[in-house]
Amino acid sequence: MLHLTAPFSTGINVRNLHNIIFASPSKSRIRNLQSIGRGLRLGDNKKKAMLFDIADDLRYKKHENFTLKHFAERVKVYSEERFEFKLYNIEIKV
Numbered sequence: 001m002l003h004l005t006a007p008f009s010t011g012i013n014v015r016n017l018h019n020i021i022f023a024s025p026s027k028s029r030i031r032n033l034q035s036i037g038r039g040l041r042l043g044d045n046k047k048k049a050m051l052f053d054i055a056d057d058l059r060y061k062k063h064e065n066f067t068l069k070h071f072a073e074r075v076k077v078y079s080e081e082r083f084e085f086k087l088y089n090i091e092i093k094v
Contacts, residue, residue: 016046022053027070029077036083051085 020039026032039049055071078085 016044017041018046018049020049020051022051022074025055025067025070027073029073032074032077033081057089 017039020035022032022035036051039051053071053074056065056067058065059068075085075087
């Protein structure tokens with residue numbers, strides 16, 4: 001098992017990376033594509049890579065939070081790059 005806590009958009013080569021989690025509000029097209037590219041590298045017994053992109057929807061009236069705005073920019077890139085993806089809305093009740 002590999003556990004990376006630092007961003008890995010440049011300068012790292014991990015061949016058996018199967019899952020990537022975006023959980024910070026980055027909207028940099030290049031940085032995001034570089035990170036996705038790390039997961040797409042071929043490795044032993046590797047057939048696919050999964051990206052989990054997590055964003056909070058903390059809208060209030062007409063104000064959208066930055067995390068949600070940046071997520072929308074990333075989804076736009078996924079569409080432009082023709083990545084296959086699904087959106088899930090998970091409601092958390094407190």
